[in-house]
Amino acid sequence: MRVISSTDTLLFAPFIEGFVAENPLISVEYLVTGSADIDRRVRANPSAFDVIISSAMDLQLKLANDGFALRLEDVEVPPWTQWHHSLFAFTSEPATIVINRSAFEGRALPETRQDLIEAMRERPDMFRGKIGTYDVRESGLGYLFATQDSRVSETYWRLMEIMGGLRVKLYCCSGDMISDLVDGKIHVAYNVLGSYASAQAEGQDALEVILPSDFQTTMMRTVMVSNETQSVQAAQQFLRYLVSDRPNDSTTQSPLPLLVAEDTVSEQETIGLNPALLTFLDSLKRKKFISAWENAVIQ
Incomplete structure (x- = not known):
């Protein structure tokens, strides 16, 4: 069974190991690439x-x-965690701000985006070239987080302008941002995926993971079976395994926070699986958003 995924192998391996333990006759080939690249590859082949x-x-x-997913009528999940019985959510993860505490020594840690703006304005020399965020032109997740942030508050655009003026470093993915934060190459990583932040911050006393209190952007990681799969039964079994609560029983736990059938996470707290998600994928709207983002960030 061939799986293409945007999740690092280290974080996802426990799921594969748990599934294979239950299904020893199924082997799994796992390919990791960027979320935008996944879309391109699946559409092409x-x-x-x-x-x-x-x-x-x-x-x-x-x-x-667009018809690339196999419809599975009998997968039992909360209605708001699936789309037309073809796309299913199995994790719920917030975007976070991760900081190196040494850059805030003797000062209050930022709790909101406005706090972060004020910290950077007060000490531009401390943060110049030391801030990281997604390159939304290349990162599918980065673009999702950015568009959702912009819908909620104008603070996002002020934050991008400040970061742009301080020569923000742009990244494809959360893992690279966190690695540079650990190595001291940057002091702040903005909109880092919560699971990556928690996994790499563990044991790193210098790092602090912040869930901004002004508003949170929380996404659900999703899974589908390809409509042209050549391993129909195995693929369906794997999807059902992911959306069940069985991975929580694995000996080796993954830091990915699973959604399960009885999950109490409110649908109001997450980006919804609904047609509104398609708004910023419209070619004209995407072009306009990217242009505004470049004007703010590429200075």
Whole structure:
């Protein structure tokens, strides 16, 4: 069974190991790439993969909407965690701000985006070239987080302008941002995926993971079976395994926070699996958003 995914192998390995332990006759080939690249690859060759996993909910919803996902009527999940029985959520993860405490020594840690703006304005020399965030032109998840942030508050654009003026470093993915934070190459990483932040911050006393209190952007990682899968039964079994609560029973736990059937996470707290996700994928709207983002960030 061939799986293409945007989740690092280290974080996802426990799921594969747990599934294979239950299904020893099924082998799993796991390919990791960026969320935008997943969309391109699946559209170009939908029969190349059996299971498609991504953190970019909007791109996944469009794939499903465009007929690339197999419809599975009998998968039992909360209605708000699935789309037309073809796309299913199995984790719920917030975007976070991760900081190196040494850059805030003797000072209050930022609790909101406005706090972060004020900290950077007060000490530009401390943060110049030391801030990281996604390059939304390349990262599917980065684009999703950015568009959702912009819908909630104008603070996002002020934050991007400040970061741009301080020569923000742009990244493809959360893992690279966290690695540079650990190595001291940057002091602040903005909109880092919560699971990556928690996994790499563990044991790193210098790092602090912040859930901004002004508003949180929380995504659901989603999975679908390719409509042209050549391993129909195995792929369906794997999807059902992911959306069940069985991975929580694995000996080796993954830091990915699973959604399960009785999950109490409110649908109001997460980006919804609904047609609104497709708004910023419209070519004209995307072009306009990217242009505004470049004007703010590329200075």
